[in-house]
Amino acid sequence: MDWYPSPDEDLLLRTSAKFATGIAPAVAGSRWFRDLERSDIQGELSGWPAGPTYTLRTTGDRAARRTGRALLVGIPLIANIIANIGGASGSPFGDVPVRGNPEEPENEVQDFPVMWAAPGTLARTVPWQLDPARRPEGYATDLVLTDRRLLFLGTRSGTLAKADVLGEFTRDSIAEARQMKYSEISADVRLTFADQSWIRLFTGNPDSAERLCELLNGTVQAVPESELSSGQRDRLARLLSELPDTAQPPLITRLPSGIVMVEVRVPAKAGKDLYETHSILMDASGGPAKPHPGDL
Structure with missing residues (x-):
């Protein structure tokens, strides 16, 4: 194994983790870092390299994106587009049923913050490597939960090197964990810190998302x-x-x-x-x- 807990602590869970990505039509493929006024704070995050700038997709953008997919996968998707023309408000093609309904439209449909943080709050101290758009090719990040800490590790594919410890937080600094089911395969988790700042992560597996929340919220042993x-x-x-x-x-x-x-x-x-x-x-x-x- 590329990382071990201290002798006096127990490893409870290790899962893939990275900043989540929007799936609603206007925010598809995007993520933002916001303060409490919904201003972009990317430039205020200490030590972070430059990253991409996203803009909300217009109705025309969404139609072109969906039509492009139809050309790639053929007639079945075209039929689906026609069937969904009268779909959900705000989307010319309706919603994707398997993803459920948005729980927080302001944070999942009209906007998609993966960091919600006032100046000086804990969410601003998470590692920038959690952002797939910033980290090097072949670099991955994991979340580790022990009985004492929550850590973020960085690993490089194709090597046996020890994992990089990118950041860690005491268990009592995490106020709540919530599985956000309006997401790709229902595998997003929102971690809220004790100061009420939060981040939204994709864990790669809905079971991992559920167990992480249960462990942090104390509902499983x-x-x-x-x-x-x-x-x-x-x-x-x-x-x-x-x-x-x-x-x-x-x-x-x-x-x-x-x-x-x-x-x-x-x-x-x-x-x-x-x-x-x-x-x-x-x-x-x-x-x-x-x-x-x-x-x-």
């Missing part, structure tokens, strides 16, 4: 590997041996009935920065277990 029984540790070792080397560290939680759930994220073949989840349920001896009512 994480189980360190050191607390597993010998049978459970053996079963975990067998699971990990069946997965590729690119698998992330396991997330282990205890369900309300007492059985243990192990989840491991593995890079998905479906697309870049996407992950699939492999999971097992174990009883106290490490044997297979079935969920009880209320467990899942």
